């Protein structure tokens with residue numbers, strides 16, 4: 203029977219069915235971070251259990267660790283040091299690989315794991331973190347789990363999973379040259395809702411997807427969870443295979459050929475049947491930004507804040523009114539008239555080398571507007587090093603951006619750093635929930651290109667950039 | 674894990690759509706490497722007029738006397754979406770919630786509930802509205818019986834409706850089984866799978 207890519211990945215890992223719709227799946231990699239991973243590791247130890255195969259479990263420090271130059275175990279977040287120390291000790295006791303503060307491989311888990319070849323096409327990868335779906339960009343079957351499930355995966359090498367349904371999202375036609383992967387995913391969620399993918403493993407395909415670089419595919423899949431999907435997937439192709447080759451944990455010379463031959467088979471059969479299909483005309487997509495407190499509150503940058511009064515469904519209307527009150531915006535306001543206080547480039551969505559290159563390229567010779575605080579946080583220590591080798595840090599700093607150490611930083615407010623109550627931030631991150639970047643902080647999600655253009659204009663603004671954006 | 678079979682409790686309505694886990698327990702409330710001490714931070718952004726001083730907002734549903742001791746939460750679609758933090762379930766549980774009624778749930782949150790012995794019950798929005806409309810507003814009239822054995826919710830004098838929980842999860846909850854222990858019973862299947870997979874996909878286990 204014809205199978206989808208997701209079906210093939212599922213079958214490859216199914217140890218046995220447990221009940222209708224639920225199976226025991228083999229888990230190839232577990233990746234932890236110091237906030238939720240610390241609890242999984244310490245609870246496991248308290249319960250007297252141990253990791254089945256420590257070589258396949260990894261951990262990094264990204265969520266709580268500060269990103270100031272010269273950082274150590276001390277954090278701005280009250281109590282943060284305890285998480286760092288507990289994680290370090292528990293990781294050592296469990297015998298797993300930790301990318302600690304100061305390690306040249308440290309960084310945001312979803313940036314580090316493909317970059318080091320820990321996540322690979324066809325592997326099942328789980329992390330106690332919802333943005334694990336990022337790794338679908340290279341054709342890994344990856345999804346977010348809780349701390350208890352992380353413990354389950356480490357101890358048994360498996361997880362009990364109820365099988366999601368298959369969805370295909372096809373982006374047809376070439377995307378306009380000024381449209382990034384971030385605009386594509388925001389557009390999809392804006393059109394089909396923050397719960398549009400609920401219950402589905404979503405495969406992205408079509409001309410506008412094959413055309414994306416591997417790093418852009420990671421950006422796209424990163425936000426599959428904002429679409430409420432179980433995960434996102436892009437079938438691995440030659441671009442993916444080239445990109446994975448030679449990475450530190452990728453198959454060595456003896457196994458490389460066999461692995462690559464296997465990866466080439468990881469595509470949906472032409473006659474495969476999907477439970478749901480969505481078509482998006484990529485030619486219609488414009489650079490986009492969020493106006494509210496859900497990723498589905500998306501408009502084009504040349505559009506306006508929508509009017510709740512025009513919406514029939516009372517619940518949707520009420521949610522829009524709440525969002526407008528929180529965001530302090532009036533219906534009908536042109537997005538381009540919205541003045542900002544801060545600009546942030548960072549996160550597992552958009553802080554890879556290609557993101558920083560694109561933003562820096564546009565910034566060259568320009569300046570951040572007076573009164574705007576601008577910060578750039580590389581997605582990993584590797585990205586930071588490579589960016590510095592190309593001189594990108596100097597471009598950012600000359601334009602007025604702060605240049606930081608790698609970590610999640612102000613993608614989320616953990617009690618430490620924030621742009622402050624009421625501050626309006628244009629941000630390359632993935633969540634614009636109330637309070638996500640700090641109590642009362644207002645987040646507008648956008649691409650790194652929109653972030654730099656807005657930072658320089660002092661208002662939300664798409665980058666006027668006639669050439670193709672893909673770096 | 675404490676088994677769940679049948680219990681009676683006060684139901685509190687919080688009927689907003691897409692309540693995310695950042696709202697259920699804000700990041701800043703996850704202060705220790707522990708699954709305990711989280712109930713104070715539950716809905717902290719909405720529950721307090723002043724978060725630092727913990728000054729309650731009398732308007733918020735859980736601060737109203739009628740809902741004191743509530744153990745069932747009735748809420749909107751996609752409850753628990755967003756961040757995977759299991760702290761959301763731990764905070765709800767420590768506060769006293771044993772069941773959550775919603776038209777749909779965030780997928781990771783729903784699994785976290787099952788893994789901790791909190792019962793997520795899917796109920797259509799109309800059915801929930803009817804149920805909440807039926808219940809009186811006096812303190813004694815907000816009671817609902819959750820019967821997992823027969824998969825029924827019952828209230829008032831004889832009203833009820835059926836719900837469905839996947840069989841594996843239901844068994845796990847009814848017996849208070851630990852999922853890791855249950856899975857370890859399949860040890861032989863797991864070993865056999867890995868032995869054969871190691872031949873098929875050796876690079877998964879060793880770089881080579």
Ligand code: SF4
Pocket residue numbers: 264265310311312331333548549550551609610613614631632
């Ligand atoms: S960068 Fe943000 S979204 Fe990504 S893992 Fe860190 S906190 Fe989560």
